[in-house]
Amino acid sequence: MEEVKNDQIILKDYANGSPKETDFGKKTGRIALKVPKDSxxxxxxxxxxxxxxxxxxxxxxxxxxxxxxTPGQVIVGFGVAKVVDSGNSNFKIGDLIWGMTGWEEYSLITDTKSLFKIHHTDVPLSYYTGLLGMPGMTAYGGFFEVCLPKKGETVYVSAASGAVGQLVGQFAKIHGCFVVGSAGTKEKVELLKNKFGFDEAFNYKAEKDLDAALKRCFPSGIDIYFDNVGGKMLDTVLLNMNLHGRIAVCGMMSQYNLDKPEGIYNSFCLVSKRIRMQGFVAFEYFNLYPKFLELVLPCIKEGKMTYVEDIAEGLESAPAALVGLFSGRNVGKQVVVVARE
Amino acid sequence: MEEVKNDQIILKDYANGSPKETDFGKKTGRIALKVPKDSxxxxxxxxxxxxxxxxxxxxxxxxxxxxxxTPGQVIVGFGVAKVVDSGNSNFKIGDLIWGMTGWEEYSLITDTKSLFKIHHTDVPLSYYTGLLGMPGMTAYGGFFEVCLPKKGETVYVSAASGAVGQLVGQFAKIHGCFVVGSAGTKEKVELLKNKFGFDEAFNYKAEKDLDAALKRCFPSGIDIYFDNVGGKMLDTVLLNMNLHGRIAVCGMMSQYNLDKPEGIYNSFCLVSKRIRMQGFVAFEYFNLYPKFLELVLPCIKEGKMTYVEDIAEGLESAPAALVGLFSGRNVGKQVVVVARE
Structure with missing residues (x-):
């Protein structure tokens, strides 16, 4: 059977702290462009x-x-891919899909249940790693299903220029909320205000007093917090939440690479303000994907929603792109192009 | 107008830490047993x-x-009282009520909206400070409305022999759950197992390793945590919660008298296990009081529910009773008898 070269990014080594580029390795294998018999x-x-x-x-x-x-194994993550061969009647050669795949040129995907077929190609294909993919569903499920927003409510989003945050902010505006975002550079703060339509934004790294920054942006308190970072930010937000506030805990970016996480000291606010704080992951809302597309596709086409991507060229740039994400080097959704069809 | 003596417990002084008996004072005033005109x-x-x-x-x-x-002012809290005079057509002389009143022999209550008339007197009247009062509604609202329990789920209750905890445990058993409680003495642990029907109980003060104690009692994890204490217990419970677990945050007894609260370090569990954590207060469920009585009154009469009270005699014993509550000196619901009708 004919085989082709298959470059792969593998985990080489990892000790602790934030992943480094040297933790990754490159391997070149060969792969048959055929699904094995009976698969x-x-x-x-x-x-x-x-x-x-x-x-x-x-x-x-x-x-x-x-x-x-697993050390020695190819990194896996979400991606957009084109079907080259199929042992599954739901997918045919030439179909475009998004879902879990490998960090390599070609992948054999056996768990096809988690794959989505791409039906709309009049938008950038890379959007299916972001706005139209898992981050999009994260923003949608977290904001609409977990936060249950009402028109006129105040919404705060941390890591607001990221793959998910920029969408939460835009959903909040479409829904008639007042929305404030924070990010870690002046450039990102400008994006929030000028590109994504946040009502207000601040650079959390430039604020000496987070509590004062939140009080300045939310003089009458926060109804909804979409938490992407956890830690000290979450703790400070608790002090500024309103009665019956909701906190969607999407992720805790600031905590992933600490040996010991930061403590949350203001949890009593949950009682005194009757706050609901709820963790979630996007895939629990994947059944809403068709409804989500109905909302989002027209918004993209009419220019009511926008999406900023940070695109790294070539499979070999993937480790640096991922490592950069953990220090906030990316501006917008971090994507890696392996091939353009 | 005829006046009578009215002994009162007032706040004298309070600096910090756990309230002490010397923080309270006694004052003897006089009061007319008539509602003022136009009130x-x-x-x-x-x-x-x-x-x-x-x-x-x-x-x-x-x-x-x-x-x-307020220093110099009478302490206020829930109580059971008898109407001596009324300027309100909803209450007549001789009615028994429960609700917010003063720590004194006689009180003029102007905010009558929060008062409940007592219609069932074939149960101990003191129960309207506990099982049939605010703590009862706390247990009922928190367990059924916040935790949304399902038959067969595992339930953990901290401060489980207290006014609220003993009821949560009994509601959980009636609902078909597996329930474990913790308390701070051997005597209380015995009560949990032998009187309230908890499936398992432990003395948290005697456990060197809280995490190990929880793992021993819940080998397959905790579905519902009814949190009365906060702090380190809450933090350790987070590690032992199951996917889609629910935490009703009722109070944080362990934290009220600390200068700085203990930190919660395991909040990432909210995301990884998609936990819902929700603060609440009983009065938001007061509209369910008739439905609650329908469930509870027959249970009391049929002996399916029991309630343990710790009764202090005389108004002057009230400060010591309250102070004792914060060190867990009470066994069961702490009540103070001012008068027996």
């Missing part, structure tokens, strides 16, 4: 790979809701 | 006063959902 999997050519914060929880020694990456 | 309040003779953990948040320097007690 109902699909063989895909990877086009776009997604770098997502949750991946920080999959390195060894981390507590995660997913198993850790 | 639609009621004048009541106080029978039973309630000592409740939430009162720990009402001392000066505490963050609370209620205003702090």
């Amino acid at each position: 109902n999997g699909v063989l895909v050519k990877n086009l776009y790979l997604s770098c997502d914060p949750y991946m920080g929880t999959r390195f060894i020694n981390k507590k995660s809701y997913l198993p850790p990456f | 639609n309040g009621v004048l009541v003779k106080n029978l039973y006063l309630s000592c409740d953990p939430y009162m720990g948040t009402r001392f000066i320097n505490k963050k609370s959902y209620l205003p702090p007690f």
Whole structure:
């Protein structure tokens, strides 16, 4: 059977702290462009790979809701790919899909249940790693289903220029909320205000007093907090929540690479303000994907929603792109292009 | 107008830490047993006063959902009383009521909206400070409305022999759950197992390793945690929660008298296990009081529910009773008898 070269990014080594580029290795294998006999999997050519914060929880020694990456094995994550061969009647050669794939040129995907077929190609394909993919569903499920927003409520989003945050802010505006975001550079803060339409934004790294910054932006308190960072920010937000506030705990980016997480000291606010704080993951809302597309596709086409991507070229740039995510080097959704069809 | 003596317990002084008996004073005033002209309040003779953990948040320097007690002023709290005079057509002389009253022999209650008329007197009247009063509604609202329990789920209750905890445990058993409670003495642990029907119980003060104790009692994890204490216990429970677990945050007894609260370090469990953690207060469920009585009154009469009270005799014993509550000296619901009708 004909085989082709298959470059792969593997986990080489990982000790602790934030993952480093040297923790990754490159391996060149060969792969047959055919699904094995009796397999109902699909063989895909990877086009776009997604770098997502949750991946920080999959390195060894981390507590995660997913198993850790295995040394010597290819990194896995969300991506957009094209079906090259199929043993599954739901997918045919030439189909475009998004879902869990490998950080390599070609992947054999056996768990096809988690794959979504791409029906709309009049938008950038890379959007299926972000706005139209898992981060999009994270923002949608977390904001609408967990936060249960009402028109006129005040919404705060941390890591607001990221893959998820920029969408939460735009959903909040579409829904008639007042929305404030924070990010870690002046450039990102400008994006929040000028590109994504946040009512207010601040650079949390430039604020000496987080509590004062929140009180300045929310003189009458926060109804909804979409938490992407955890730690001290979450703790300070608790002091500024309103009665019956809701906190969607999406991730704790600031905590993934600490040896010991920061403490939350203001949990009594949960009682005194009757706050609901709820953790969630996007895939619990994947059944809403068609409804989500109905809302989002027209918004994209009419220019009512926008999406900023930070695109790294080439599979070999993937480790640096992921590592950069954990120090906030990316501006917008971090994508890696493996091939453009 | 005829006046009678009216002994009162007032807040004398409070600096910080756990309230002490010397923080309270006694004052003897006089009161007319008539509602003032044009008042639609009621004048009541106080029978039973309630000592409740939430009162720990009402001392000066505490963050609370209620205003702090005022030095020189009479202490207020829940109680059972008899109407001596009424300017309100909803209450007539001789009616028994429960609700917010003063720590004194007679009180003029002007905020009658929060008073409940007592219709069932074939149960101990003191129960209206506990099982049939605010703690009862706390247990009922918190367990059924916040935790949304399912038959067969595992339930953990801290401060489980207290006014609220003993009821949560019994509701959980009636609902078909597996329930474990913790308390701070051997005697209380015996009560949990032998009197309230908890499946398992432990003395948290005698456990060197809280995490190990929880793992021993819940080998397959905790579905529902009814939190009365906060702090380190809450933090350790987070590690032992199951996927989609629910935490009703009722109070944080262990934290009220600390200068700085203990930190919660395991908040990432909210994400990884998609936990819902929700603060609540009983009065938001007071509209369910008739439904609650329908469930509870037959249970009491048929002996399916029991209630343990710790009764202090005389108004002058009230400060010591309240102070004792914060060190766990009470066994069961702490009540103070001012008068027996």
